[in-house]
Amino acid sequence: MYDALIIGLGCAGYTAAIYTARYKLSTFIVGAEEGGLGMTAAEVGNWPGNIDITGPDLMENFKKHALSFDAVTHKIARVKSVEKVAGGFQLTLDGGETVQGKTVIFAMGSNKRHLGAPGEKEFSGKGVTYCATCDAFFYKGKDVAVLGGGDAAVEGAAIAAQVAKKVYLIHRRNEFRAEPYWVDKVKARENVVFVLERNVVEILGDQKVKAVKLDKPFEGSDTITLDGVFIEIGATPATEIPKALGCAVDQRGFLTVNGAQQTTVPGVFGAGDITTASNFFAQFTTAAGEGAVAANSVFNYVSTAGAKMPA
């Protein structure tokens, strides 16, 4: 039985693993995808100590650091379920393998939100994708739309504008929630067309995407002809597995944790974008900080059998 089971190979999970390993706790870290959301950040300008680094390079550094410890066992696999067993918890992986540990840290981040419009499912992977910064480079010289007004949408539009002929940034409001840094970048691009106070109500095409239909006309038409649609309208926390284990979540589905990153189930902790911590400020620095605190709590829990944990 491992001391710590960590689910998530992103910023929070890897940071937690670095700390549990340095506490000499045997650690099993598993995730469906290497690097998590950080892999989609084209440019990270706020990771202290690195003025400019790409998300994939930053995540590679995290991975190398965590896996440099003998105490850490690493696996790429989707976790299907987590249940209580005598002395701790058991993970069941997609292939049926089971792994047991005294504690669990949920660091599973979030899942991209879907639009729910007709055509979205049909053309998913045929022009509709959920990561502008990852997929923009397949649309060199083409016309695309990015849907949304947060960081992912606005950064995505700025990156897409480097290669696409035209980028329609379609947002339901007339102001952006994104960091001013990215808003300025996107405003500086001549090939970005701002389609504000409009919603996409349908995605049209035959074999692949050909156009989007809007709820209100834009420049005299309610359809925009294009080749690709990047849906960047937010994300929901990946809390299905913690909920099934009995962990409380808030009204929006975030994993409820206290200042020690402890969930409502003793021995179970949370870190990163999945949690209610850090005032919901979902960033690399906050995910890393929460991962460190969760690991410290695991150390306290394992070394005192839970006796020293705050309520």
Ligand SMILES: Cc1cc2nc3c(=O)[nH]c(=O)nc-3n(C[C@H](O)[C@H](O)[C@H](O)COP(=O)(O)OP(=O)(O)OC[C@H]3O[C@@H](n4cnc5c(N)ncnc54)[C@H](O)[C@@H]3O)c2cc1C
């Ligand atoms: C385009 C973009 C740009 C960004 N730029 C910045 C930036 O410049 N600066 C900044 O500070 N932040 C930035 N962010 C935010 C930052 O990337 C996130 O806050 C951070 O990566 C969250 O880390 P995490 O470890 O909590 O979750 P994630 O990185 O989402 O990791 C979740 C992990 O859990 C795994 N997982 C989920 N479910 C399961 C399951 N059932 N079984 C197994 N594994 C599972 C996933 O595969 C993944 O490995 C950006 C985000 C985006 C989208």
